[in-house]
Amino acid sequence: MSGNKNKDTEISSSSSPFMPMFEHFRAELDEHHDRRERIIKASRDVTAASKKIIRTLSQPLPAQVTKSNTPYHETIKTQLSSVAKDLQGLNAHRYARQISGGCQEFMEAALFSHYLTTGTLLSYESAAEELKALGVGLSVEDYILGVYDFTGEVMRFAITAMATSGALPAVESSNEGEMEVEGERRTVLDDLRVLRTVLEGFNAGGGPFGKDCEKKMDVMRASVEKVERTLYGLVVRGAERPKGWMPDADAARPVEVEG
Amino acid sequence: MATNGGAGIIQPGIFEDLQKKIDEDTAVKDALRDIVQNLEKQDRAAQSALSRAHSTTTANMPTVIKAASDHIASEIETVQQLSKVASQHPYYRFNYAWSRQMESVCFSILLCGWLGGFGKTEAGQLLTIEEVGQILQIPVNVKDRDTFHLTIEEYLLSLISLLDELSRLARNSVTLGDYRRPLQISQFIKDVHAGFQILNLKNDSLRKRSDGIKYKVKEVEDVVYDLSLRGLLPKDQ
Known part of the structure; x- marks a missing residue:
């Protein structure tokens, strides 16, 4: 639908001297929106997987914990790695709000898991290192x-x-x-x-x-x-x-x- | 219950370090705020000078442009200062602190340029984002390095502000007896509107504000219609 609309507009407005400029803006904004949406999706998936880890951890039978949570950890790893390249350099902070939800939930899972196994609070440095290995800043x-x-x-x-x-x-x-x-x-x-x-x-x-x-x-x-x-x-x-x-x-x- | 003075779950010093990091951020924000507030003050003066365009005939416009350009010159200095401080930190970490003000500065420049300032020999010209960047002496739409710059969003939002201002100027030109300018403005707004229509905007502030352009197109068209109905349009049109 939007494709048709664009086509019509381009025909009727071919006389506008600003079209090349706006075509450039369109390309830049599309790139930004695509990146943003990829990050939002990854963040949601990380949140969902982290919630599942937390739920499993709260159940008794701690011996099973590590094993049954492996697929969720894999999901988190894959998702974060997939958007790591979108979160480098200038863009590291540009999409902070989009990835923040996933990071927070993952922190919750990591802190809880660390506490249950060691009785201590996972430090910021250790947590940041873990995420850095996946290419994402904390x-x-x-x-x-x-x-x-x-x-x-x-x-x-x-x-x-x-x-x-x-x-x-x-x-x-x-x-x-x-x-x-x-x-x-x-x-x-x-x-x-x-x-x-x-x-x-x-x-x-x-x-x-x-x-x-x-x-x-x-x-x-x-x-x-x-x-x-x-x-x-x-x-x-x-x-x-x-x-x-x-x-x-x-x-x-x-x-x-x-x- | 044992309350063992903070030991136990937390290794000593963890939160002190984090507090230090947060406090450092706060210090940066404070330093940026001072500069941005100064910029805001200067821009108010620039826009106040520019608003005299509504009661100034084309022949006298150079005095308005001159006054506005002087204010914009001091804004450029402040933007340089902002750029220097801001470039020491990740751009998008603090950009909310200046984004609105930079958009406003950009609008002053676009309007001044449209009226014929910044070496434009005639009115009705649109300064490109690159030209605005050159005037402010900052890079634009930077993608490959982390430094202070003008973003496409800021430029586009200030362009919408320009259209709002021009629709007002179209009416006021008629009051001043200038029947040519509304035609010029009408064509300009239509051309920019056509540009905005090819953008795939998401549900953000740019989308909301650009939705209002069509009303500006209509407002100016109404002015042109009023003039043509009464045979007031310039004969060479």
């Missing part, structure tokens, strides 16, 4: 926003664990220099509180990034409190209840464990 912003979303996954993980095993999961960290407190185990809630403190102390500045952080900050705070509330229910009423009873985090609203 912005500090996408990493931080990924950390916010990651706290939500930790919350779901903690609540599922409390519901199924009746205890807050303990964490064994591979970090050096950790203070071992005698008789006290580090738990997932401790980690969530540390993340909350750090994120609350982070100054995101103004602009779109600041706004994104503000929104995610509320969600993150609610996540920490959900775990605290569930733990409270477990401590106060848990002992009186029969085995297998699950505490409610929020009496009015059921906790969405799978969401």
Whole structure:
């Protein structure tokens, strides 16, 4: 349809002295739009694959995790590599908004997976290196926003664990220099509180990034409190209840464990 | 519960480093904002000078062009300054900070050129994106290196602003007794409109603004119609 329209216009306007100029602009803009659409598609596919990885990770049977997630990792690798050439040099930041969604979701999956296996937070440098190997740059912003979303996954993980095993999961960290407190185990809630403190102390500045952080900050705070509330229910009423009873985090609203 | 002072999940220093990176960005944004605000001020002065075109006859237009050119000359200096600072960073990382103002500067130049400025001997000429780049002493539509430049989008948006301004000028020319200029403007807007129609625009600001061109075409056509109905069009047409 648009092809016909173009043809008609070209015939009726063949006298316009500006046509060669606009033909040049058309070629440039088409190239830009094509590139932009390729990146948006790749970003969506990376997001979908990352979500599947997260979903698999939240399920029990960690032994299966690495194996069943391989195809999703392959998808991410292929998708990012396919647009890597579109994101080089001048264009690295031109399409930041288009690729950002995929990067954030991938960060969430990578942070969660790293946390479940090592008990530590995947650093920006390591994460950026992983993406750089695929030819895509990771912005500090996408990493931080990924950390916010990651706290939500930790919350779901903690609540599922409390519901199924009746205890807050303990964490064994591979970090050096950790203070071992005698008789006290580090738990997932401790980690969530540390993340909350750090994120609350982070100054995101103004602009779109600041706004994104503000929104995610509320969600993150609610996540920490959900775990605290569930733990409270477990401590106060848990002992009186029969085995297998699950505490409610929020009496009015059921906790969405799978969401 | 053990609260072990930040150790545990987070290796010390991770967030301090990230904070430093974000703060550096903020400092760049602040430096750019000062320059861009200056540019905005200068461009207001340029456009204020150019708006006198609506109440100036063709014979007196050179004084308007001269006044506008002086303001544009100081804008060029500021753009040079902006280019120097901006080129130290990835272009598209911060381009939102100046894109609107660069579009506005480009519009002032296009209008001044259309009226007969910048060495154009007669009115009604369109400065190409390359000519605007030469006037501003910056590259245009750069694709092969990461440096400050004028983009096609900025040029096209300012071209639409020019059409808006010309449709107003068509009416005001008639008021001043100039019945030739509306014809010239009508042809110019039609020619540019034809150009925009071959672009495959997506649902972005360029699309939205270019959708309005057809109304400008009609507005000026109406002026020409009014003149022809009353036999006021120049005889040689």
